[in-house]
Amino acid sequence: MLIRPTVHDLRIIGFYLGRVFTIVAVAGLLPLTWATLGREWNPFGSFLLMIGVFAAIGALLIRICPGAERLDWSHGMVVVAVTWLVVPLIGAIPFALSGHYGSLLDAYFDAMSGLSTTGLSLVQDLDHLAPSLNFWRHLLHFLGGQGIVIAALVLFAGGGALTLYYGEARDDRVLPSVRSTARFIWAVALLHLVAGVLALGLAAWFVLGFTWERSLFHGLMIFFAGFDTGGFTPQSTSIGYYHSAWFELVAAVLMVAGAMSFGVHFALWWGGRKKLLANLETRTIVATFLVTMALTLFGLAAIGAYSNVAGLSRQGVFQILSAHTGTGFATVGPSELATWGGLAFGGLALAMALGGMASSTAGGVKALRVGLTVKAVANDVRDVLLPERAVVDQSYFQYQRHWLTSDLAKAAMTVSLLYVALFLIGAGVGMAYGVPLQDALFESVSAGASVGLSVGVTQPLMPTVLKLTYITQMWLGRLEFIAVFVLIGFLWSAVRGK
């Protein structure tokens, strides 16, 4: 029997939503300050309005839903799912008022893409966009990548942290408590922020010859987008704008760091490096990266895209790294990417779909699920082939030895299949609007796996239904389904429950 949510349930959810909105309002002070310092008065007004809306709604929710009671599992999931729907909506206000978007939906699309660290964009005349607005686009990557709800956990004590943490698609607890883990995640991010901006800024200054102010600006933007595997860039030609192998190399290091789980970061900082090499997840991601890279490079060689090995390697490897980490930076334009047919297309699409490590900022199925699925299938095959009395080792190593139970294997396979379904549905909608199969599939995988590489389907004039489809894919893909399904169940219970 479905139980209708009570006013008490709504109050708990409202209270935590109020807290999260208040945190985002505080985060909005950063672009507001930027706009003030840069005397960008129109963006200043739009940021003030956005902060006002976040703060007013947040304060109102805390006022009418008083009392920090412990969240249960479903409350936490609903908070996360609603947060990830509403924050981009209010966060889109500065975009919508900038005049650079064709509609509110386009602005919402970009805000969702930013927050979900996807990187697909419907912005127009990006090259004349105000720096503070560009900063907000990229800051959304940072907030979404690190987890805005996790930010709330760091700043506010309170019950129910675990459910919020899992709701944002994280399942690595590197420290005993969720709150200390959340603090560790933000500490890692802030340390990388300093090092990353410095490295990129120096590369832009010394190698590219930019002014120091612009070097810092580009360094900051590319850091946010690279480390949080987002994919936005401050100029219209993506990372290809820089025309520098050195700059791409620094960006690539950050992309890899972003695609690593925080468990790996923890192990790299506090020992346990040897265990990393034995981890199922590490081995899986290395294997899938090598396979997809080989496919892509063979494919590019087969179509004769590049006349020398240096070109093939630099362009091919960067694109596959961008796809596999879920970043979405591109050194080739969408129209050229669309010509990468056959094996190159297969390798790139597969890399996007597989994604990075669990509990990282990358999207996609994730290496741990792929590894568990492959291991479970291999175990089943062994079970059939070996004599009945033979015992098949049902364990796997991930920092320590775990049992690969049928429940765990089922959970990994279920989420993997959900991703496949998500990719196929998105591709189907694209095809219904006349997009060729290959392009429709590529764009759908890119949206669903939070990547952001595009073959040109995503553009301001694409049909509204397709925009809505990609927005939904970005939302579902980033939250890895569960929080969204709980929200749907919660709404269903409100309608049909007793």
Add this chain to the structure above:
Amino acid sequence: MKRRIAAIGILGAFLSVISVGMAFAAEVTVADLIESPTAYAGQTVTVQGELIGDYGFRGNGFMWTQLDDDRYAESPVVEGGPLTGGNLGIGIQMPADLGEGLSPPGGYRLAGPIVRVTGVFKYHSQDRQGETYLDVEALEVVTEGRRIEEHPLPFVVVLGALLVLVAFWLHWSHRSPAALP
């Protein structure tokens, strides 16, 4: 004397070949280069557009920047220009001396100089590990860059400030014991 005459003759022939090449450079748009890159690969082409983003003087005698030839080059969105889709740009490399003295590149509230550049279209360049760009040999400034005025939105500022005040009042009155029932 003979050597000097021969050298002048060779130089003259070289310059005339270059100038003939320039004169016959195909007038193209960035869209043409993006849509049919192989058709123009290695050819000398002329493109007109706005210099945008940054001027990167790399210390090796070359300067890099981006040239956009979309509608925004003439009428940016900040100035109230119509929305016509994404930007259309291509990276350009030119001898540093060509880039000296140019007005600042386009950006926010800044229309970059409109230039006509002639150079070789490098598609998947072997020298630069597969990059695609325009190797510019000649540049002519058509229009100097200019500042763009933006129309202020006072209503948005007032509304935003009011909402922030409301939020503060809600928080403050919530915490104040006097406000509690």
